[in-house]
Amino acid sequence: MVRTLSKLAIVLAGAVCAPASAFTVFACEPEWAALTRVLMPDATVHTATHSRQDPHHIEARPALIAQLRSADLAVCTGASLESGWLPALQQRAGNAKVQDGAQGMFYAASQVELIDAQPGAGGNPFAGDIHAEGNPHVHADPRNLVKISSRLAERLQTLVPAEAQQIRQRQSQFETAWSQRIGEWEKRAAPLRGQMVAAQHTAFGYLWKWLGLKQIADLEPKPGMAPTPGHLQGLLSILQAQPPLAIVTAGYQDQRAGRWLVSQLDSKVPLISLPATVDDERTPDALAQWYEQLINSLMKAKTR
Template identity: 65%
Template sequence: MLRRAAVAIGLLAFAVLPAHALTVFACEPEWAALTRALWPQDATLRLHVATHVAQDPHHIEARPALIAQLRSADLAVCTGAGLEAGWLPALQQRAGNARVQDGAPGMFYATTHVPLLDPKPGAGGNPFAGDVHAEGNPHLHADPRRLRTVAQALARTLQAAAPAQAAAIAARADAFDRDWATRTTAWSERAAPLRGAVVAAQHSSFGYLWDWLGLVPVADLEPKPGMAPTPGHLQSLLERLRAAPPMAVVVARHQDPRAGRWLSGQFAQAGTAVPLLVLPATVPDPDAPDALARWFDALLAALLQARSDGATR
């Protein structure tokens, strides 16, 4: 009954939103950037972002400032599939905002709109298993094809939240869709040299990027998802990869680079150049124009440079 009441209140709240303003709470920078891309430039948007590029989105503190921001939100845009399970439920409870409770129209989860990679039915609930997501890998924003689908769903949600801006949002969404389709095709063509190349990475932050580009992740620096690399695990990876070194060792900017630096250094000592790439796992500046496109451009540039360098070994 409480859940049904929350949904009813949320629907009513959507109906009485002011025509000129919308307050959005984005759990991750990529969703803040996507919201800005879809929202009309001449309409007021109050946008709060809970995390930044140097933070692990699995693990942040439910700070009072975030509680206040979620309390004022008309719409929350998050990843879902358990990515924010360690902190978002606490924020929702403490904020007491019926509009952004699970099941309410103001609570948008990107992972409900696209198929996910690597689902693990029955997983979870084990504190020793690490960051294992039963529904699948939640880091879908690293695939521009899935991001395009999420953009279409988010546009519909924004239209429901701000009916006075519905036509303008539709126009922005159409423009984004056409531009994104063109960019995705160009990126795919540009990335052709990467297909079949192998990488060693830490965690599955870029799993969708590998899947889209045809890169092959042959090793994970973490012994279990979300658990810090150990000396024994790294040594076993080194021994296994000596015969066929990867194109690069990849860690996300929010991760400790020491394990990746060690593995890269071991290959260097053996006379094989395997660069360490420290890549942003989300957009560094969600307020920047074309933030999402710039992020993909930067990822591709780094990977293609590593591929080019490897070709000269």
């Protein structure tokens, strides 16, 4: 009897003092997986999407359902970015920890101020990917990551109190180093301020605002809808009158429309394909490497 109780005590102690690697996180997008790894490097992190996928449109696959079912925390963008697939995953996973309103469901977009809000714009399937709350691609402004990392750290401390001190320390170190990097990036990208760009979708709207660029044209006739010949022909006259710094597409988008515009502009304007998020969230310093890539690509277009 004593031996049985001793074994039970050992099991219970192990459950209470479970290592951080036993804490499982479901990240809807790679940027949130990368940020979670900064705060809890030993956690098990599953990522639902990758940089070559449009995060608006993901299939609720059985593997994702199983991952969400086992998650202690889900970190997603929110602002309706995942509205086409996350609710189905939540329902099928049946995990009370990661339902809306639970401590284990964290929406990054709810932690910062959104741009381009369009109240009352939702609910029309023919209107495209319009988000009434505002532009959900908040990670494209590195300043947003300071506030999001702070709020995410607070949530993690609540969920994993045994790791609270370490999480606070990691977040503080991240914020200090990140603020310094933001200053360096802003100084390097200063020549971009005031430049115009044409882009497909508003995936980089926060990047433009941060760096002081202006998007003068959208290759999509409606958000999330493929470019049409008539729409592109209309854009051509605008771009001929005001040649932009570059025509920008996200890495997951079809570049044919951009290439056509470049050819019609006699290749005087470059086509840039920017990754919409980090390529591999498991890479050390993945977030910083992504911003470096964005700024380097834009600066190359400026100096060509």
